[in-house]
Amino acid sequence: MITDSPRFEPFSPDPHAVISESGEWIAPFDLDLDDDTLRGMYRNLVLARLIDERLVRLQRLGKTSFVAPGAGHEGAQVGIAHAIEIGRDWLYPYYRDTGLVAAIGWPLEKLFGQMLATRADPARGRQMPAHPGSRALNVFTVASPIASHVPPAVGTALSQKIAGKGDVTVCTFGDGATSEGDWHAGVNFAGAQGAPIVFACENNRYAISVDLNHQTGSGGIAAKAHAYGMPGYLVDGMDVLACYYVMREVVANAREGLGPALVEMAVYRYGPHSSADDDSRYRPAEEVAAWRLRDPIARLRRFLERRSLWGDEAEEGLRSEIAGELDEAVAAAEAAGPQDVDTLFEDVFAELPAHLERQRERYRLARRAAGEDG
Amino acid sequence: MAVQTFVQTVARTLMQEMRRDDRVVVLGQDVGKRGGVFLATEGLFDAFGPDRVIDTPLSEAAIIGAAIGMAVHGLRPVAEVQFSDYVFPGFDQLVSQAAKLRYRSGGSFHAPMVVRMPAGGGVKGGHHHSQNPETHFVHTPGLQVVYPSTPRDAQGTLRTAMRGEDPVVFLEPKRLYRAVKEEVSDDPDATLPVGKGVLRREGDDVVLISYGASMAETVQAAAALAQQGIEADVIDLRWLLPWDEELVLERVARVGRVVLVSEAPRTANLVSEVAATIAEEILDMLEAPPVRVTGFDTPYPYAQDRAYLPGVNRILYAVQQVLEY
Known part of the structure; x- marks a missing residue:
């Protein structure tokens, strides 16, 4: 039971925020995070942004085929990462959550291995970039079909409920996902069973080009929670501490057996939907610029500076330290080398069945006949 | 038991x-x-x-x-x-x-x-x-x-x-x-191996292959053939993925004639894959083309509930075709 912070009101008309745009603490309760934790959050925000920038560069160099930019989502993602017990709780992320998986400590070599589909990818190069997953960290491997991970996330939460150890699941998605049948199926089942799960929507107001008003008549995402018998919270997603505190509260509630919650984090995607998108066709540059002024990294930095926890020197040191880590991780991921062609037949089933064994064998013969293989 | x-x-x-x-x-x-x-x-x-x-x-x-x-x-x-x-x-x-x-x-x-x-x-x-x-x-x-x-x-x-x-x-x-x-079985650990079919009946004249509900009509057809002095091998695939290629190819190669029965629609039916595999692997062992008896490429009808199913008579007609080829 959290006693050192007040409860957040569900279904509030305005988003919950705890620090102002200028970096002042505006919450009606005392901050209870130590300086190292605050600096750790800041580091994770910057890490997410620099990974994003690096990926865009790698894509332009032709080293990876696809990028789903996350810049603008960092406050939500880092807030979630710090609110769960890593390795205990389960995370069902979606494809824009690179910053989230980095913030919970997924090794960068693996992260870039996945992006480059080399042998450094624990998923053996099976998926396009931006589809992370980690058994060790309980991160369910991302699948492209939108909201298809929501019912499985509920299944994991039900299993956690049956186990009775107080573990919880956090399932993230964008605003577009809330229109899918699978989303309704999952959220409805969680509500009926009181499953220990938090549904966290990173609402950036666009599903590729389709804006929120074309997505739903609900007026927002949090309001939908009413219908499923769970609290819905609207949070300023550009305020990492607000995201953290609201998530901390709903995760604690789920842990205590109080059931699921839906959290809507109002964020913005600065970049296009993906490296294959042209966002200038559907949204004005002024809108993007206005949201950039509300940047979650700059906001937390102002907050830290007011408390004399940060400055130019620290910033410079952090950025060069992370840049070095990224250089190293990319180099290691590339050095791991490409996947063997033959591995494409593995991991379909626990054991290779006879028909796949024969397909593999005949493919080898065909390659040999064509002189493609030694 | x-x-x-x-x-x-x-x-x-x-x-x-x-x-x-x-x-x-x-x-x-x-x-x-x-x-x-x-x-x-x-x-x-x-x-x-x-x-x-x-x-x-x-x-x-x-x-x-x-x-x-x-x-x-x-x-x-x-x-x-x-x-x-x-x-x-x-x-x-x-x-x-x-x-x-x-x-x-x-x-x-x-x-x-x-x-x-x-x-x-x-x-x-x-x-x-x-x-x-x-x-x-x-x-x-x-x-x-x-x-x-x-x-x-x-x-x-x-x-x-x-x-x-x-x-x-x-x-x-x-x-x-x-x-x-x-x-x-009373054995609480009685299991059947993945991907293994079973021979329901042995015969030298034709191989009948089916699975699921259509096994009932397939076995009845084999009994009717026996009355006419025609002995059918009857394979129940049981597992459709993976399916028992080894058993199918061995029995069909031995007999040389095969009829495949399934009540699913015909196009891209699993038995089409079985037939294609037979043709690809053991064409020279065949005495007649494989013949499929399947449901039709229509939605499943209501009034013609039984007519849609590959019944005994349709199976017997197909057997006649492969025997007379």
Whole structure:
């Protein structure tokens, strides 16, 4: 039971925020995070942004085929990462959550291995970039079909409920996902069973080009929670501490057996939907610029500076330290080398069945006949 | 030895496996207090309670999807879809999530689970209570598909499916649910190997290959042929993915004539794949082209419920064709 912070009101008309745009603490309760934790959050925000920038560069160099930019989502993602017990709780992320998986400590070599589909990818190069997953960290491997991970996330939460150890699941998605049948199926089942799960929507107001008003008549995402018998919270997603505190509260509630919650984090995607998108066709540059002024990294930095926890020197040191880590991780991921062609037949089933064994064998013969293989 | 129907065998095998392994949970619509609309989960709710026998919302996506997340977390879920005709709202969960999970995660995650569903026609159900959707599943790499035809095979294959490490679509021939009683094994560990078919009858004149509900008509056709002095080899595939190529090729090569029977629509029917494999591998051993007797490429009709099925006469007509070729 959290006693050192007040409860957040569900279904509030305005988003919950705890620090102002200028970096002042505006919450009606005392901050209870130590300086190292605050600096750790800041580091994770910057890490997410620099990974994003690096990926865009790698894509332009032709080293990876696809990028789903996350810049603008960092406050939500880092807030979630710090609110769960890593390795205990389960995370069902979606494809824009690179910053989230980095913030919970997924090794960068693996992260870039996945992006480059080399042998450094624990998923053996099976998926396009931006589809992370980690058994060790309980991160369910991302699948492209939108909201298809929501019912499985509920299944994991039900299993956690049956186990009775107080573990919880956090399932993230964008605003577009809330229109899918699978989303309704999952959220409805969680509500009926009181499953220990938090549904966290990173609402950036666009599903590729389709804006929120074309997505739903609900007026927002949090309001939908009413219908499923769970609290819905609207949070300023550009305020990492607000995201953290609201998530901390709903995760604690789920842990205590109080059931699921839906959290809507109002964020913005600065970049296009993906490296294959042209966002200038559907949204004005002024809108993007206005949201950039509300940047979650700059906001937390102002907050830290007011408390004399940060400055130019620290910033410079952090950025060069992370840049070095990224250089190293990319180099290691590339050095791991490409996947063997033959591995494409593995991991379909626990054991290779006879028909796949024969397909593999005949493919080898065909390659040999064509002189493609030694 | 217990003598029981197909559907009783399903319920009793589930009961035995739930006793043996407390990770096994059953979920679906009406599987709890009602014991399933066909009584395939009868007695489980009273024995194991609502944590292990879960009445779900009316949502196949929720049922199959939740089973995936449970399996990933260490449970052994057996999901029921009330009719295979209603699997399609949960089809995305099977195709996009369950089937590809091991592959897309490089083996980091997998979903050992069974999705049971009554299938097939001959019950006056029209096209939304009679279909045979197995082609969709065998065409989805990562799913095992089984469609047994007898109580004893249901017992062995269900147990194998529940103890395996892969997602299994378990199709149950609902028109045979109570058609026959049979002795089943008392051995609580009686299983049947993945991907192995069985020879129901031996003969030298023609090989009949089928599976699931159509086995009933196929066996009847073989008996009718025997009256005419024609001896048929009869293969029950049981497992549709993987299917028993070794048994099929060995028997067909020996006899040289083959008729394949399935009540699913003809185009891209599993038996078309079996026939293509026969042609590709042992064409020179054949005395006649393989002939398929299948459902039609129409939605399943209501008034012509029985006419749609590959009945004994259609099978006999096909046998005549391959014998006279």
